[in-house]
Amino acid sequence: MAKKTIVITGASSGIGKATAIYFAQKGWNVAATMRNTDGISGFADYPSIVTFKLDVTNTESIKNAVGQMLQKFPDVDVLYNNAGYALAGAFEATTDEQVRKQFETNLFGAMNVTRAFLPHFRSKKKGIILNTTSSGGILTFPLYSIYNSTKWALEGFMEALQFELKPFNIRIKNIEPGTVKSEFTENISFVSNPDYDNYAKKVQHNTLASYKNAPTPDVVAKTAYKAATDNTFKLRYPATPQAKVAFFFRWLFPLRLFNKMAAAPVEKQIKTKDTAGIDSTI
Ligand SMILES: NC(=O)c1ccc[n+]([C@@H]2O[C@H](COP(=O)([O-])OP(=O)(O)OC[C@H]3O[C@@H](n4cnc5c(N)ncnc54)[C@H](OP(=O)(O)O)[C@@H]3O)[C@@H](O)[C@H]2O)c1
Numbered sequence: 001m002a003k004k005t006i007v008i009t010g011a012s013s014g015i016g017k018a019t020a021i022y023f024a025q026k027g028w029n030v031a032a033t034m035r036n037t038d039g040i041s042g043f044a045d046y047p048s049i050v051t052f053k054l055d056v057t058n059t060e061s062i063k064n065a066v067g068q069m070l071q072k073f074p075d076v077d078v079l080y081n082n083a084g085y086a087l088a089g090a091f092e093a094t095t096d097e098q099v100r101k102q103f104e105t106n107l108f109g110a111m112n113v114t115r116a117f118l119p120h121f122r123s124k125k126k127g128i129i130l131n132t133t134s135s136g137g138i139l140t141f142p143l144y145s146i147y148n149s150t151k152w153a154l155e156g157f158m159e160a161l162q163f164e165l166k167p168f169n170i171r172i173k174n175i176e177p178g179t180v181k182s183e184f185t186e187n188i189s190f191v192s193n194p195d196y197d198n199y200a201k202k203v204q205h206n207t208l209a210s211y212k213n214a215p216t217p218d219v220v221a222k223t224a225y226k227a228a229t230d231n232t233f234k235l236r237y238p239a240t241p242q243a244k245v246a247f248f249f250r251w252l253f254p255l256r257l258f259n260k261m262a263a264a265p266v267e268k269q270i271k272t273k274d275t276a277g278i279d280s281t282i
Contacts, residue, residue, distance in 0.1 A: 003048070005029040005073040006228065009056055009113055010083030012040060014182025015132055018217035019080060019224050024048045026225060031069045031076070056083045056109025057101070066116045078228045079117045080130040081110035086147040086184065088207075089191035090200050098191065099146050106150035111157065118170070127170040128228055131158055132220070135178040135243040139250060142203050142263055162235060173227040174235060178242030179214035206266040215240050 006023050010016040011032035020032040024046035032043065033054035043049045050072060054065035070076065087094065087102040114129055121127025136144055137151030155174055162172040185208055192200060223239040238244045250258050 002075070003027060003029050004077045005031065005075060006078040006080060007031040007033065007069055007073075007076055007117070008080040008082055009033050009054060009109070010132075011051075012036070014184060015177065015180060015217040015220045016080075016082040017042060019082070019221040020049050021046060022218065022221035022225055023228075029073055031073055033065055033069075054113075056081075056113055057104040059112060062112050062116050066113075070120060075124070076117065076120060077126075078128040078130060079114065079121075080132075080224060080228075081113055082130075082132040083109055084132065084150075085187045085189065086144065087189045087191070088143050088147060088204065090143065090193050090196035091145045093191040093193035093196065094146060098189065102146050102189075103150055103153075106147070107153050107157070110154055114161075118165075121165075121170045122168045125169050127168075129158070129165075129170065129172050130224055130227055131172070131174050133158075133174045133176050135176055135238070135240075135246050137174070137176060139246060139262060140259070141207070142266055143200055143207070159235060162233070166233065171233050172235060173237060175220060175224050175227060175237050175239050176243050176247075177220045177223075177239040178246060179211050180217055180220055180240060181211060181214045182217050185211055203266050206268060210265065214242075 006028055008016050008020050008030065011020045011030075012034035016032070016034075020030045021042065024030050028048065030046070030049040031052055032049050033052045034040065035053070035055045037051040037053050040051055043051065052065045052069055053061065055061040084106045085102075087098055110131055117127070117129070121129075131154060133155050134151045136148045137155040140148045158172045158174055165172065190204060220239045223237050227234075227237045238247050246262070249261065253261070
């Protein structure tokens with residue numbers, strides 16, 4: 001049987017890298033894309049992984065990379081939109097440029113790479129588009145309003161897109177991790193404003209501390225593999241135990257109560273009344 005092929009964005013580290021290795025171990029060809037291919041390590045044992053330069057925020061880079069990948073692998077089975085990072089901190093402290101960059105990467109990047117592959121999938125009457133959204137694409141977290149809005153938008157966009165692609169036998173699958181140990185926390189772009197610091201610094205400290213017991217990216221790679229091979233049109237795949245529990249509680253409880261419980265661990269020891277003069281409980 002012919003080897004299957006997956007294209008992955010943001011494969012230089014974390015979830016993308018783990019997924020590239022996992023699919024290679026399962027016998028797939030992998031086009032592992034990243035902004036900078038120089039000095040990339042970890043793929044030497046896997047000859048079926050080929051790296052390509054791709055910046056999801058640059059349309060010329062997407063065009064070039066897609067052309068090169070289809071030349072090397074003329075039959076791509078799965079596109080995995082995974083590249084992303086978090087802009088965090090008080091919304092008031094963000095600039096328009098920072099917010100746009102966050103949307104360019106997490107949302108428009110995924111849209112543009114998807115658009116570039118649709119003619120290929122339509123011509124084959126077959127294709128799978130995986131997306132790393134997040135538990136933060138279904139739920140919201142303190143200080144992550146912009147990140148959450150990019151992931152909610154990606155969830156909504158992909159949920160709507162699935163309808164028009166179904167007649168072409170193109171499947172969309174959203175991979176939804178909770179916290180995962182990767183370069184993600186180091187790459188968070190954190191903005192601050194002194195008026196929010198009493199709240200924001202402690203909340204962010206507690207958020208980062210919650211990563212201590214987070215699973216490694218292999219857990220997400222396994223979920224991505226399941227989504228790519230289960231032969232269904234199922235849309236959503238909670239990808240870590242934490243995400244599964246959180247979605248269950250969100251289903252179980254009214255939003256007001258759920259948000260109170262979700263915020264409690266990161267807002268512990270913070271008297272918001274001291275900062276704002278009001279009880280900020282949502
Ligand atoms: N880790 C978590 O807790 C968690 C939870 C839920 C969802 N996620 C999502 O999972 C995805 C992967 O994150 P991760 O945890 O694996 O973090 P990571 O280790 O920081 O990996 C992020 C990847 O995205 C790439 N990237 C960033 N901007 C890019 C751009 N403009 N063009 C191409 N690639 C770009 C990075 O490449 P460079 O090396 O070039 O920077 C890197 O390969 C992200 O979409 C993230 O939002 C993560």
